Amino acid sequence: MEIISKLSEDALKISLVGELDANGAINLDRIISKAIADGYYKIAVDCRQLEYISSAGLGVFISYISELKSHNGKFVFYHLRENVESVFNILGLQKVVAITHDFTQAKNQLHEV
């Protein structure tokens, strides 16, 4: 499940709740693609309530990385649980997306270019 809230003109917050598996990935993809179409290129992802993320879920974020970058945007993930962070690290995602500790840091990261 995802909860979306607007942060600013071009920034958006997506809160992920529960498990993000292959089924959830389809919905997430729809949400992000709509956000980008609406002009939101800076996306903060709140992972406080994210219990598990599957490779398909990761794939959704990965597929938009280059598109956000071309619009000077990015994903910033924050509040990752230990097991989720481990999945990010093993895959090497910390090299291509920003991972921060909390929302304040995430907001600062979003507006750094």
Place this chain on the structure above:
Amino acid sequence: MKNPIAHSLSLTWLAGLITLGSFGLLMLFLAGYRAPVYLPNLQAFTEAAFYLGTFFLVRQLLAGLGSFHAAEHLLRLSVLGLITLALLLLPAVLMPREAATAAPSRWLLIMKGLQSAFLVFYFTAGAVAGYQIIGRQGSARSRKALLLLYTCLAALPILQAWGLDIPLLNYALFATAGAAGLSLLFRVDWLVSLDSKLRKSTLFYLLALSFLSGILLLKTFFPELHYELPIHTAESHYVVLTGFLTLGFSLISALFLLFHLPVAAILDIREAEKKHLIEVGLEAEKTHDLHTLLATLARQTRSSSSASAAWVTRVNNESPENGYPIVEGISLNDIKRIDYSLHAHPGHFQLDRAKDFLFVRDLEKDPVLGNHVLSIRSLAIYPFSLQDGSEWRLCLGFEVPNGLNEHLAREVSHFVGHTRLSASHVCTLQEVAAKARLEKDISIGREMQKRLLPKAFPLSKKADIAADGISAEEIGGDYYDCHVMKDQSIAVLMADVSGKGTPAALHVAEMKGIFQSLMLSDPEPEEFLSLANRAVNRCFDKGMFITVLYAVIDLDKQELRYVRGGHCPLIHYNAKEHKIHTLQDDGLGLGIINGESFDKTLMSRKVKLHAGDIIVLYTDGIVESRTPDAFEEFGYERLRDCIYLNMELDSKSLNKKILREVQSFSGSSIRDDMSLMTIKIKANGQNKNHN
């Protein structure tokens, strides 16, 4: 009667011969022949033989008839009764009383004989056939009653012939036969189970039989016949008893049937519903086809409500053009007109809340439908929906202005209900079939995927290599391979395609080609990953990625060179230090970023190997396995411990041991494929090397 046919035929002949013979003798008596002195009772014996012969002849004839239709028997009996009555009345009508009492002419003699013969034959046939009809479907008790009845019938003439004409005994036999007959008469199954079409004709025959038997019995007691019959009918107990039995059977059955008729009409409706239910059920089972099922509904409701037309259409609320018309007895043009009107005036054709159908009487006077010239004059509309959410409509058209009564309306409602039930069965069956097909596809996919994995690993004197795995319910995206390089180094690969199911499996198949062709040129780890990442970026969709661990085990140099492409870190047991390490270095999955940026992240690592070292490659299915309550992951710690505690096992057994451990941890819930490859450096390999 289980006699062979030949036997029963000869019995019939025997009974016929006795009947004819005794009848001939009786005629002689009538013509004036007197019994010889030494046989004073000959006439009584002859009479008894005649009765018994007739009785057995009728029994045999009935048993000889293969099929047993009550109505047909009753028709035959009625005809027989009519002939008998005609024979009895004819002489009285044809000739004056005086002429009849005068010297009997030869034809009168024959006439008398025929009258007697037919009377006895009719009563016997009535009694035997009637109770046979009742007793036939009955229980063992009713068969006993039937036997008792027959015994009494046969006993009467025998006793009479012997001169044992004791009134008390006669009364007892009469009473017994009467009681047996009466007890049988209350077995009315045969009347209840009568086909609705036969019910009225059966009633008619039974009434006719009652009337005929009544008249003939009266004639027996009060012979208005002014001449002597060869048989003294009124004094013959046999004739009287059979006569009363025939009358009792026909009259009581007729009365019962008469009072049963109104109930039968309701039973008919139930019967029709049952038939429909069975037919629809069979149809559903046979065809698994909704169209056939709905066609059955149209056909059945049309025939049972005597509508002139019936059709089923799928209702489309957005357009009057309704698909799927199943038509019986009306033109498509008329249906289109009606559909259009129904669509254009939804308010006008609103259902009553209490009813599940709408009936439009006098279509000519209807403000909406009256505008069209239609072939029907009243219309019943039954809307219904199916399990899949589709809306349908059954329409019945009648040639009369008021074609539907309450009974029929309810019956049609039931038909619609049955059809909905069966349709939901059909839907379920179709779903089950589709699911079975899908499952078959998946199992084929899984089989194909297994074939992508190497069956055997190169046998090396220096290393013991084995791989194993467990598939999840779905087809997964695990892949591993092994290749012996030119310098006898061993290249091993463990990969996991993102996602699950068929797309992942197809990508695995694609990657196998890429990986194998790359491995043929014996690349070093960095080179391999760089090339593989370019291939993945080129071939795969955005968002699809692969994690890879590629390692070269150089047994000559005793070293391990590897790159971790975002895959689960390799586990290395160092035999010299007695320590176990998880080699988690930086590394990025394939297909996430493009060629050059990716190449910059690549960093090959080297690890020194020793005899007895163990290298374990695996997929995330193992470390991410969770307890059934999903509370805890298997994790790296447990995996390391398991390897450490079982290091003395050979590669194959170690793999098995680890998989067993994971399974007992996670119970039956396997969420993801688990694959595992173990390489043990052999001690003798090192020795050989040193030698």
